[in-house]
Amino acid sequence: MARNKIALIGAGNIGGTLALLAGLKEMGDVVLFDIMDGIPQGKALDLAEASPVEGFDAAMSGSKNYSAIKGADVIIVTAGVARKPGMSRDDLIGINTSVMKSVGEGIKKNAPKAFVICITNPLDVMVGILQKASGLPANKVVGMAGVLDSARFRYFLAEEFKVSVEDVTAFVLGGHGDTMVPLIRYSTVAGIPVPDLLKMGWSTKKRIADIVQRTRDGGAEIVGLLKTGSAFYAPASSAIVMAESYLKDKRRLLPAAAFCTGQYGVRNMYVGVPCIIGANGVEKIVEISLNAAEKKMLQKSIDAVQSLSKVAADIEKNAGKEAPAKKGAAKKAGGKKSAAKKSSAKKAGAKKAAAKKSTAKKSSAKKSVAKKASAKKARAKKAAAKVAPAAPATSTPSS
Numbered sequence: 121m122a123r124n125k126i127a128l129i130g131a132g133n134i135g136g137t138l139a140l141l142a143g144l145k146e147m148g149d150v151v152l153f154d155i156m157d158g159i160p161q162g163k164a165l166d167l168a169e170a171s172p173v174e175g176f177d178a179a180m181s182g183s184k185n186y187s188a189i190k191g192a193d194v195i196i197v198t199a200g201v202a203r204k205p206g207m208s209r210d211d212l213i214g215i216n217t218s219v220m221k222s223v224g225e226g227i228k229k230n231a232p233k234a235f236v237i238c239i240t241n242p243l244d245v246m247v248g249i250l251q252k253a254s255g256l257p258a259n260k261v262v263g264m265a266g267v268l269d270s271a272r273f274r275y276f277l278a279e280e281f282k283v284s285v286e287d288v289t290a291f292v293l294g295g296h297g298d299t300m301v302p303l304i305r306y307s308t309v310a311g312i313p314v315p316d317l318l319k320m321g322w323s324t325k326k327r328i329a330d331i332v333q334r335t336r337d338g339g340a341e342i343v344g345l346l347k348t349g350s351a352f353y354a355p356a357s358s359a360i361v362m363a364e365s366y367l368k369d370k371r372r373l374l375p376a377a378a379f380c381t382g383q384y385g386v387r388n389m390y391v392g393v394p395c396i397i398g399a400n401g402v403e404k405i406v407e408i409s410l411n412a413a414e415k416k417m418l419q420k421s422i423d424a425v426q427s428l429s430k431v432a433a434d435i436e437k438n439a440g441k442e443a444p445a446k447k448g449a450a451k452k453a454g455g456k457k458s459a460a461k462k463s464s465a466k467k468a469g470a471k472k473a474a475a476k477k478s479t480a481k482k483s484s485a486k487k488s489v490a491k492k493a494s495a496k497k498a499r500a501k502k503a504a505a506k507v508a509p510a511a512p513a514t515s516t517p518s519s
């Protein structure tokens with residue numbers, strides 16, 4: 121029997137890690153695709169040379185031609201730009217919208233039967249654009265975020281309760297942004313719900329509330345520490361779990377950005393919901409009962425994704441014209457404060473940037489003013505940085 125073929129579009133930090141994990145797990149032959157000639161080929165060769173040491177059989181190849189992904193069973197998309205300190209995920213919408221369109225076209229032409237997992241941010245909106253551009257049915261295109269957010273929540277809870285991560289289950293629903301919804305009631309240690317553990321004195325409401333917030337800020341915490349990009353090990357592990365559920369028809373119940381057709385009151389939009397992933401892709405969206413407070417939080421998150429979708433629609437309309445004002449656009453998307461501002465790690469990153477760049481920030485007593493200004497500068501800097509990858513990213517995919 122022929123091996124599965126796994127195509128990884130984007131051979132950066134997550135792409136490389138995905139290739140390693142797919143190899144170690146012998147999930148199939150791996151093709152890395154990237155617009156940066158040499159990167160996918162180099163990473164593929166490096167990984168192939170690790171295979172005798174690790175003892176896995178999987179062909180590893182790299183290419184900048186979309187024809188290389190022909191016949192792929194699973195495609196995982198990480199193409200695009202990652203945020204840096206001072207940015208929110210939403211700030212990536214301009215550049216990554218055009219990347220999703222070109223990747224979608226490449227998939228449409230070369231691998232229309234694949235199961236596609238999108239990782240590129242801002243996730244919930246990007247997966248929608250990718251699905252449309254690829255022309256694939258909605259059940260075959262899904263976004264990865266919920267598994268990652270839930271893994272963070274699980275890890276923090278396991279630390280708090282001093283138990284194995286294996287015994288902690290948790291659910292995070294909603295959009296992959298500041299408004300995501302970690303569900304305490306549906307989080308357990310070996311089946312014992314967290315609220316019951318609180319009654320048993322295992323923790324306090326305040327400590328769990330802090331863990332919920334740390335989960336929401338989980339991405340920003342890593343960005344603040346790395347400074348040059350965002351998380352990649354846990355995101356790659358999370359996408360691999362989804363790919364395995366599809367390839368092995370495991371029918372795992374996982375939180376993922378799925379195309380809703382009325383579930384949770386969401387119509388024709390991708391958002392993070394619990395779903396079953398099996399041989400037919402997203403086979404079912406599971407509607408769990410939510411109390412009034414949970415419903416309110418989820419609605420807020422859905423609203424944020426909806427606003428950002430409108431921004432993306434404007435960007436698509438303006439494509440080919442002058443680049444839209446991304447900063448203003450991202451602001452429009454709910455006027456949300458970035459998770460970065462809330463994260464202490466990110467604050468540290470912003471402070472550093474301010475210290476480096478600004479001679480005008482004299483008083484350390486005016487920390488909050490300095491923080492705002494440095495975040496603004498970082499955004500402006502990022503907007504400039506976006507110009508560089510934008511040119512090749514929007515180029516027509518070669519087949």
Ligand SMILES: NC(=O)c1ccc[n+]([C@@H]2O[C@H](COP(=O)([O-])OP(=O)(O)OC[C@H]3O[C@@H](n4cnc5c(N)ncnc54)[C@H](O)[C@@H]3O)[C@@H](O)[C@H]2O)c1
Nearest residue numbers: 130132133134155199200201202239240241264265355513
């Ligand atoms: N959904 C999530 O939970 C989650 C988690 C982590 C990161 N992310 C997002 O995933 C994306 C990738 O992160 P990363 O750390 O791997 O970034 P990275 O910069 O290391 O890699 C991105 C790669 O995409 C390539 N690329 C750019 N335009 C392309 C195009 N048109 N076609 C093919 N390749 C293209 C770049 O050359 C680069 O190698 C970012 O948008 C990041 O925000 C999402």
Ligand SMILES: O=C(O)C[C@H](O)C(=O)O
Nearest residue numbers: 203209338339340350351
């Ligand atoms: O935070 C980011 O920018 C990357 C990703 O969405 C994450 O949650 O790690």
